[in-house]
Amino acid sequence: MKILFVHENFGAFGxxxxxxxxxxxxxxxxxxxxxxxxxxxxxxxEAGWLDTFQxxxxxxxxxxxxxxxxxxxxxxxxxxxxxxxANLEVLEQLLDTNVPTVRMVHDHDLYCMRSYKYNYFTxxxxxxxxxxxxxxxxxxxxxxxxxxxxPLKWVGYADKRRELELNRRFDRLIVATQFMKxxxxxxxxxxxxxxxxxxxxxxxxxxxxxxxxxGNYIVFAGQIIRGKGVDVLLESLxxxxxPFKCFIFGDGxxxxxxxKLSRKLGLDDRVIFKGFVSQAEIAxxxxxxxxxxxSSVWPEPFGAVGLExxxxxxxxxxxxxxxxxxxxxxxxxGFLVPWMDRAAxxxxxxxxxxxxxxxxxxxxCGRQLVADHYGFPEYVNGLEALFAREVEQPAHxxxx
Numbered sequence: 001m002k003i004l005f006v007h008e009n010f011g012a013f014g015x016x017x018x019x020x021x022x023x024x025x026x027x028x029x030x031x032x033x034x035x036x037x038x039x040x041x042x043x044x045x046e047a048g049w050l051d052t053f054q055x056x057x058x059x060x061x062x063x064x065x066x067x068x069x070x071x072x073x074x075x076x077x078x079x080x081x082x083x084x085x086a087n088l089e090v091l092e093q094l095l096d097t098n099v100p101t102v103r104m105v106h107d108h109d110l111y112c113m114r115s116y117k118y119n120y121f122t123x124x125x126x127x128x129x130x131x132x133x134x135x136x137x138x139x140x141x142x143x144x145x146x147x148x149x150x151p152l153k154w155v156g157y158a159d160k161r162r163e164l165e166l167n168r169r170f171d172r173l174i175v176a177t178q179f180m181k182x183x184x185x186x187x188x189x190x191x192x193x194x195x196x197x198x199x200x201x202x203x204x205x206x207x208x209x210x211x212x213x214x215g216n217y218i219v220f221a222g223q224i225i226r227g228k229g230v231d232v233l234l235e236s237l238x239x240x241x242x243p244f245k246c247f248i249f250g251d252g253x254x255x256x257x258x259x260k261l262s263r264k265l266g267l268d269d270r271v272i273f274k275g276f277v278s279q280a281e282i283a284x285x286x287x288x289x290x291x292x293x294x295s296s297v298w299p300e301p302f303g304a305v306g307l308e309x310x311x312x313x314x315x316x317x318x319x320x321x322x323x324x325x326x327x328x329x330x331x332x333x334g335f336l337v338p339w340m341d342r343a344a345x346x347x348x349x350x351x352x353x354x355x356x357x358x359x360x361x362x363x364x365c366g367r368q369l370v371a372d373h374y375g376f377p378e379y380v381n382g383l384e385a386l387f388a389r390e391v392e393q394p395a396h397x398x399x400x
Contacts, residue, residue: 001387002033004077005053006094008084010038012045014223015304016084016106018279019199025052026202026380035075037068039087044276059090068093079387082170084109088163095169100390102172104199105180107301110167111187113140113155116227116298123340125299125321129186130160164188171390174383176302177323197382200374201279201308209313210363212356213288216244218349219314220293221282221305224252224273227298229319231258232342236295238265239346242353246293247285251276279308286312290359291352294318294328297340303327306334307374310366315359317348327374333366 007020024034025048035055050056057071068090072080082103085091095101108117111130118125119138126138134140135157145153167173168189175181176198185191218237222228230248237246248258248271255273262271286292292309294300299322306316307327316334318324319341330336335348352359 001078001391002035002076003027003387004071004075004080004099005034005036006038006059006080006082006085006090007036008039008086009042010036010040010046010056010058011042011049012276013042015199015302017042018201019104019106019304020083021048021052022202022376023199023380023383026376027384028052030380030384035071035077037071037090045278059087069097072097072099078391081387086163088159088166091163091166095166100172100387100393101170102174102387102390103167103170104174105184105301106199108183108299111160111164111183113157113160114138114143117183118227118298123297125339129188130164132157134160171393172386174386176304177326179299179323179326180301195382195386197379197386198302198307198374199304200370200376200379201304201311202376203311208287209360210286210290211288212290212359215288216242216353217285217289218244218246218291218293218353219249219282219285219289219309220246220295221249221308222294222296224248224250224255224258226254227296228252228254229295229297230254231261232297232319232340233293233295233345234258234261234265234267234271236342236345236349237267237271239343240349240353241346242350244270244349244353246271248273249275249277249282249285283312286314289314290356291334291349292316293345293349294324295345296321296324298322300324307370310334310363311370313360313363313367315352315362315366317345317352319345327369333362333369 005024028034036053037057037059039059055075058066077099079100080094084106109115113134141155142152143155173194174197181194184194224230259273292314294303294306294316301323303324309316310333316328318328319339320336321339325336328334328336337345337348
């Protein structure tokens with residue numbers, strides 16, 4: 001098959017980008033031809049993207065060659081596989097082709113004007129569908145602006161409703177968890193179109209077990225944005241009684257505030273911000289780690305970083321937010337902590353640091369869970385079968 005990936009970025013950035021590259025690389029290795037229609041370059045880890053995607057098309061309107069219609073005429077894809085894409089003009093043009101369209105729903109962008117499904121001030125998780133409530137009292141029509149000279153930007157409610165309507169036209173939508181499926185159903189998507197395929201990372205070399213060293217190493221890996229709760233993690237770590245050293249891998253617009261908070265809490269010598277690094281470097285730290293933390297306070301759509309930790313035989317401590325409870329069972333492969341309960345989070349970290357035998361046991365349970373239910377080859381097998389079914393649908397076969 002010829003598969004056209006569509007994504008808002010080109011290069012490494014977060015979990016969505018990691019999934020795009022890993023999936024495309026595996027599909028290419030299986031003999032499929034992959035291309036990508038993409039937005040701006042991230043400037044990070046682009047070598048792998050350049051190697052995998054030999055057919056590359058920059059999204060824009062500077063010339064006819066960059067329009068989705070022209071890309072489809074040149075590349076002639078059998079299926080279009082959309083990841084994150086907010087440009088409604090590009091989206092509509094893709095849907096107007098006769099090519100089968102599939103979308104991976106990575107997060108809450110489609111149906112939340114704030115994109116993260118919780119109140120900015122109270123951090124209370126939202127359980128509503130898109131509605132006029134988003135305008136008042138939520139006030140989501142005003143949001144932070146990360147791209148322009150002004151700190152705030154206007155978010156149009158009518159535009160978001162149109163985005164929802166366009167996305168309902170996809171032939172198939174893929175989600176990672178039942179939680180995300182419920183969110184789509186809440187927003188009136190057709191349940192018959194929704195498929196479950198958790199975007200698990202490739203296995204890599206995870207045959208070893210951590211030494212669970214006396215250094216009591218803790219790892220956080222992810223974007224340092226407010227929804228990931230790094231500030232709440234720091235407040236929790238300040239309550240941990242055992243000696244420890246925490247490595248925070250990642251970058252984002254909340255990093256400076258978190259570094260300032262770390263100093264304020266007196267954690268300078270125990271918390272190290274490492275910035276954006278490769279997965280291989282994070283894996284090196286996993287070799288001596290005792291616990292991996294997932295401190296998300298937004299309703300996490302999936303939380304693949306937790307599965308990656310369990311693949312290396314490590315226990316996870318996480319807040320009960322979103323889809324995390326679908327792979328983390330408290331007392332089995334780590335601890336699921338009540339949302340925003342800093343004292344409980346600290347107590348569970350202390351428990352694992354204090355009992356390496358317990359940490360090792362839970363880590364092995366997690367490794368087995370991932371091996372049994374979250375295999376990367378099985379994930380790609382499911383995608384291949386799904387793409388083939390869409391291509392073979394009578395309407396698309398006739399159009400071809």
